[in-house]
Amino acid sequence: MEASILVTNNAKKRIEGLLSEYATDQFRVYVTGGGCSGFQYGFKFDEQSAFDDDVIDCGCFKVLLDSLSYPYLLGSELDYIEDLSGAKFVIRNPNAKTTCGCGESFSI
Numbered sequence: 001m002e003a004s005i006l007v008t009n010n011a012k013k014r015i016e017g018l019l020s021e022y023a024t025d026q027f028r029v030y031v032t033g034g035g036c037s038g039f040q041y042g043f044k045f046d047e048q049s050a051f052d053d054d055v056i057d058c059g060c061f062k063v064l065l066d067s068l069s070y071p072y073l074l075g076s077e078l079d080y081i082e083d084l085s086g087a088k089f090v091i092r093n094p095n096a097k098t099t100c101g102c103g104e105s106f107s108i
Contacts, residue, residue, distance in 0.1 A: 003056045004070060005029065006077045007063055011089060014080040015061055023047060025061045029078055029091070031069040039072065043089045071095075 015027050022045040030042045046064060049055065054070055056063040065073055077092040 004054050004065060004074050005056065005063070007056065007058055008077060008079040011078045011080040012058055014089070015058075018045070019061060026064050027061055028064045028066070029069070029073065030066055031072045041089075041091050 019025060024045050024047040026046050026049060028042075028044050028046040030044075031039050032042055033039060049062075049064055050066060052067040054065040054067075056065070063078065072095060073091070073093065075094050079090050079092065081088065081090055
């Protein structure tokens with residue numbers, strides 16, 4: 001079975017590098033309302049998982065998607081980039097119809 005989102009090697013390395021700073025091995029990727037395009041992406045280490053979370057096992061950590069965010073993120077790619085604008089996690093989302101200039105928000 002294919003994972004609901006793909007986690008790139010860059011994202012895996014960055015999350016693994018941050019694990020010692022947090023008391024959990026679970027990294028949540030989620031969608032909330034807001035941002036300049038309607039929805040925005042969120043990322044956090046989360047000690048709690050819900051019964052309906054989609055769990056992607058990446059070895060030494062797990063990526064969690066809540067059931068509300070799942071349909072918006074299905075088929076996406078989680079990456080970590082470092083460029084002139086800074087270092088950040090990014091989502092490449094094939095479901096997004098439009099995105100803002102910084103890529104942190106989107107609409108369906």
